[in-house]
Amino acid sequence: MNCEQYKPLLMKNPWFAMLPASTIKQLLDLCKLKHIARGEQLLAKDAEADGMYCVLEGKIKISNVNREGKEMVLTWLTAGTWFGEISMFDGLPRTHDSFAESDSQLLMIPSQSFHRLLLAHPELYPHFMKQLCERIRTVFAILDETSGLSLRSQLMKRLVMLSNGWNAASQQDEIQVSQESLARLLNTSRQTINKLLQALQREKLIEVKYGKIKLLEPEALRSQSDL
């Protein structure tokens, strides 16, 4: 598969760029392209794993539905982010649902191919173990956040996170997200989100627009979110 055009994007991802050049070449040969239309489901929770993915274009929502049918969004992934590696490594079912929030282009590495590569190059193991550790640390961070911070702080932190992308790939100060979606991300109500956003706007930290939010003072948001 010829994925050369996406190589610059992929190389922005630190852990990918850190791989040996020969490995990168092999990986790119193994992977497949997959297009998915807005609103469609990519992976389903509890389904068997087929491989690991990377977002090339578009936005992917990672979420879960609890027993009351309420959707709980874990995060949205944007270009340059890899995901789906957990089920690939342990062979167990998917942990989350994933949907395309906009028309999206994805890279996919089939489990089999990947495991063959690892078998041939065991020196790569430490690299991927660190990758897994990083994921655990991210989830711990979210856990600390959700259970220890005020809603206001959570919101500020998430706004900064969203503007950075999940992995600090693309830096934008305008986030494309509805208040309704933010509510599902923080497991709260749209009304509460609205009130908090209004407050932040009054403090000149953000600008609330239709379907998007502009960060006026990302640094202030970042530092204050630890209060």
Place this chain on the structure above:
Amino acid sequence: MNCEQYKPLLMKNPWFAMLPASTIKQLLDLCKLKHIARGEQLLAKDAEADGMYCVLEGKIKISNVNREGKEMVLTWLTAGTWFGEISMFDGLPRTHDSFAESDSQLLMIPSQSFHRLLLAHPELYPHFMKQLCERIRTVFAILDETSGLSLRSQLMKRLVMLSNGWNAASQQDEIQVSQESLARLLNTSRQTINKLLQALQREKLIEVKYGKIKLLEPEALRSQSDL
């Protein structure tokens, strides 16, 4: 180090028992014993990692302190449970504080020794990657729980978890934990915990005692906690 007396306990842990016999022997040779008195701190968040631990006797509290100084308990670990592997694998600082809640006996595998073992036996890598994946799945489970369930459901789920031990090692239907501690585990107040426990007792699901809780209907708790 002669750890033979603890071998039966260690073998109760599925992932440990699944290791090749020769590896188990090597691991037991590498490890050191460590005693720690009730109330003492074992590891500190952000400290450099020295290795991986396993609880042999006693109870270890894994927790964090948020910026307001409030303690947030992640879990308590009991005999047979390994921990501290994340910092060992990625070389980054500890993610949590850990304290002995009672006089405890621990097994410790120094990072260096462990990495030498892995280097010599790369075929062990997949095993430890699965180990890491399991940890991620556990943290995801806690995350789903804390952000999506009612306090009542959270409490029921945690009671079941605590009775199983972190990794389903020892099955006991009487949990030794104060309502105050439960409150810090669920990031709520003692009064709320008390009210919920009273309700569960009225429903004959548990029996509330002094400093401990007896699970009368573990199965009912498990199934209802998904509501």
Place this chain on the structure above:
DNA sequence: GCTACACTGTCGCCAATTTGACAATTCGGT
């Protein structure tokens, strides 16, 4: 057996959040 201390059971009040409702605004397509 007594005592100090830790833990439990329960109030009532207060702040934060949910829920439902409804009007106003924005945007894309025609």
Place this chain on the structure above:
DNA sequence: ACCGAATTGTCAAATTGGCGACAGTGTAGC
């Protein structure tokens, strides 16, 4: 320019949970 769908802004009522207070109860140590 107009229309319908999506999104935002706001309110009030009901609920939940936090917090301080305080009495009651169990337990370990003397």
